[in-house]
Structure formats: structure tokens, C-alpha cells
Amino acid sequence: MAQSVVVGVDGSAESTAAAEWAAQQAHRSGRVLRMVHAGGPQTPLSEQPGDPAESLPEAVRVLRGRLVDALPALEIHCEHVPGSPAHALVAAGEREGLLVLGSRGLGGVTGLLVGSVALQAAAHAACPVVLVRAGADGGRASGDVVVGVEGGRPCDEVLAFAFAQAAERGVGLRAMESLILPAGPYVTDAPMAQPEIRASVAASELVRLQDALARWREKYPEVRAEAEVTGWPAGRALAEASRSAALVVLGRRTPRLLPAAPRLGGTAHTVLHHAHGPVAVVPHE
Template identity: 70%
Template sequence: MSHAVVVGVDGSAQSAAAAEWAAYQAHRSGMALRMIHAGGAEPELSAAPVDQTQSLPRAVLALRGHLVEVLPGLDVSCEHVPGSPVHALIAAGEREGQLVLGSRGLGGLTGLAVGSVALRAAAHAACPVILVRAGADGQGGAPGDVVVGVDSSRPGAEVLAFAFEKAAERGANLRVLESRDLPAGGYVTAAPLDPPEITAALAAAALVRLQDTLTPWQKKFPEVSVEAEVTGWPAGKALVEASRSASLVVVGRRTPRNRPAVPGLGTVAHAVLHHTHGPVAVVPHD
């Protein structure tokens, strides 16, 4: 069971936004906040105890003080972990079950929505990775739906579980979106229906399948209000548009059983990460 929310910090505005988001998440959930400043060379061995604060940037220490002040009672720790930032952050996140990162850090290039550390963590971590942009809507304790994209033909249980849990924690509505090919001209058929009627019938059937997929989860989380929607838009476009009013968007990252060592983000996750208007959670699943 997770006891802390882990967030990577490096002194940038992006990581400060991520830390604030993670702090509110920890406060709502009754968990601790663990701030990780990763990178740099391994320290020399010494018999004397090491003062962690000497390895932390002043901006990181100031951020910790700010979070303790605005969220009284929140248990906040801050530590420096040497070595590869990606490996250190992933390891810390996997121990607690989730990892929060700024979408770009101090090393990010202007014009890139998501930095290399964030992308690599989202593509490799065995736990959910939440990416937060500075200035994006839905940070901290802001209200808004939790939005999740699914494919009812092969839904990821881990993705739905995460989305329902976050909606329950926030007291938020859960909006479930599925993208389907619904051609405006309909399909050629011998049935006495006009093309628009055929398209409407296809959408209705797809919605029934999606609702059937969600039924067991609604029974498990009866406190969560769920809105299911089938759209003819491409999945990435639909989720980016939904992110305008969402507190969190959840997307899956499929990990092939026969190639577990070959991670990667699909086109939908890439589109959402680079164009979202709010925080995005990437959840690995079979």
C-alpha cells in the first residue's frame, strides 16, 4: 500500500507546479509528500552523517517551506538522490506506487511541451506517472472532472481502477471517453435506414458496450458519478479537448506481455502529453 506521493523537483517552475499538485493529492489522501531532487555524482564515503539540505537547491528548500505553510499537517520530506534522474525517480515512484513530475525541467528546450526525463519516466515506469505543466488548469485542489480514455474491446483494468480511485479521492465526476470510427455517411446496408440513422445506431451500440464495461467498476465505486461518451473524434483530439475542464486526464500505456522490456508511449498518449491543458496520468497496463 502506498504511504507517500513521490514528486521530482529541480527548482524549475514546472517541478514547482508538480510539487503543488502532488502536495494537494497527498493532503487529500492522508499520505506524506516525498520530494526527490535527483542527479549529480555519488557523494564520497564518509563516517560522518550527511546533511541532505546541503545538496538541495535553495529554490527546492523554499518550495518545501511554502508547501508546509499552505498545507498545515502535511508530512513533507525532501531528499537528494545522486545518479541518473530518470532511474532515481522511477525507482522512488515504483516503491510508492505513483510518480508526479513537471512536464519539463530545467534542461527542457523551449517549445517542447514535455521534457526528456518526463517522457522517459512515463514510457518506462511500472507505476502511474502524472505529468503537470506550470500554468495549466486543474492543478492543486482545483475542481473538475477526471477524464479517462478507454477501448471497451480491450479495457485496461489498471487504467480504469486508477481513474475511479482518483475520482473517488477528489469527489469528482468521472468522464469516460471512447473513440470509435463513426463515418458520417454510415455503412452500405440493405436495411431501410438513411446514413445518419445508421451512424446513430452504431454510436448507440458502442455506448451500450462501453456502459457494460463500466458496470462492474460502478458497483465497486458507487460514490463516483460516471458519464460515458462515445465520440467519432480521434482519441487524442477528444482527450485534449476534454482536458480544458478536467482536473486530471488518464491515459493507458500498454505493456506487451511478450515484450515487457520494450516500453513506449502510443500515439494517443503522445498527443495528450504534448497538447493537454491540465495534468495527465499515464498508467501502464497489460
């Protein structure tokens, strides 16, 4: 198990929200909080004269002080890492196993809810990345963990992360699969039969999803796990579910070929841009 929760901080409102979320995550899981300010000077602060903490932006130092006051038992480390923010933060998160970022940093573009650093990290990191929005109008700490499932076959890495998060919080888990029937003769030529066909296919998918959750229910008996098949597009369904969720968990395929290629699909983009609460992107093969 990772020893730290890594959070990127740059003084923005988004990174402040991310640090607050990460602090609660670290406190809840008994880990150290590692606040990383990336970019800027090419010389690590540890090699600069004077107190390294004093060389950090004032907003970052103030934020650290607030977190220390709010969670005095939490061990907090604060450091500067030189170089490209995206690369530095991804590397730091991968060493510890979890990276938390604000969904838009100081370089964000007006109208976009997710900044370039956050998108790069979510698309390329080999560890789970949690994106947190400042001032989100939804998302509740006591809400369920919602996990998106594709094709009735949840990935072990994604479900392991989602169930662990639900267990740590003492909340339930909702596994959601989107079922959109394709157009075809059975739809266009027999419209009266479409509701029955849709209901039958949805029931079959629900059984498959329930079966996939069975062993995870055994491993986490304290987690109330529910399966749900929806007729909405996956991105829309998960974004709407985020209004009352503690966390939305998505999977991200990691292809063995072209490892440097972006790997965020349409569903992930929709959820990341429109979610009302924190979203975790979990890589898997």
C-alpha cells in the same frame, strides 16, 4: 496502498507545479509527500557532511518551505538521489506506487511541452505517472476525472486508478471512447446512410461502455460515472476534455516481450503534448 506520493523536483516552474499537485494529492489521500531531487552528486546526501537539506538547490528548499506553510499537517520528506534522473525517479516512484513529474524540466527543448525525463518515466515506469504542466490554461480541481477508453473495453488497472481519484476528490468521472468509422463501401457508396450507420454503431459502443462501468459504479457508488462515445480522434477529444477536467487518465500497454521498448502510443503523445491540465499514465498488460 502506497505510503508516499513521490514527486521529482529540480527547481523549474514545471517541477514546482508538480510538487504543488503532489502535495495536494498526498494531503487528500493521507500519504507522505516525498520530494526527490535526482542527478547531480554521485554521493547520496545522507552520506555527505552537514545537514543534507542544506545541500539541496535553494529553489527546492524554498519550495519545501512553501509547502510546509501551506499544508502544515502534511509530512514532507526531501532527498537527493544520485544517478540518471529518469532512472532514479522511476525507481523511487515504483517503490511507492505513484510518481508525479513536471511536464518539462530544465533540460526541455523550446517548443516541446514534455521533457525527455517525463516521457521516459511515462513510457517505462511500472507505476502510474502523473505529468503536470506549469501555467496550464485549463484543468480545474473541481472538474471531473476523464478516462480514455479504447475499444469499449476499459482496463481494470486504468479504471481502478481513475475511480479512486474521482472518489478521493468527490467529483464525477467521464469515460470517453473515440469511434472513427473506417472507410468502406457502406460509407462511399451510400453516403445518405452514413449518419444512421454511425449513430447505430455509436449506440452499440455506448452500451458496451456502460456495461463495462457497471461493476465500478457498484464499487464506487459515490462517484457519478458517465460514458461518452465521440467521433473525434481520441487524442484531440481527451486534450479538449482536459480544459475542464481535474485529471485525464490514460492507459499504457506493458508488453511482456521487449520490456525496454518505448510504449507510449500516438494518443498518449498527443494528450501529453497538448493537455491543458494534469495527465496520468497508468501501465497495464
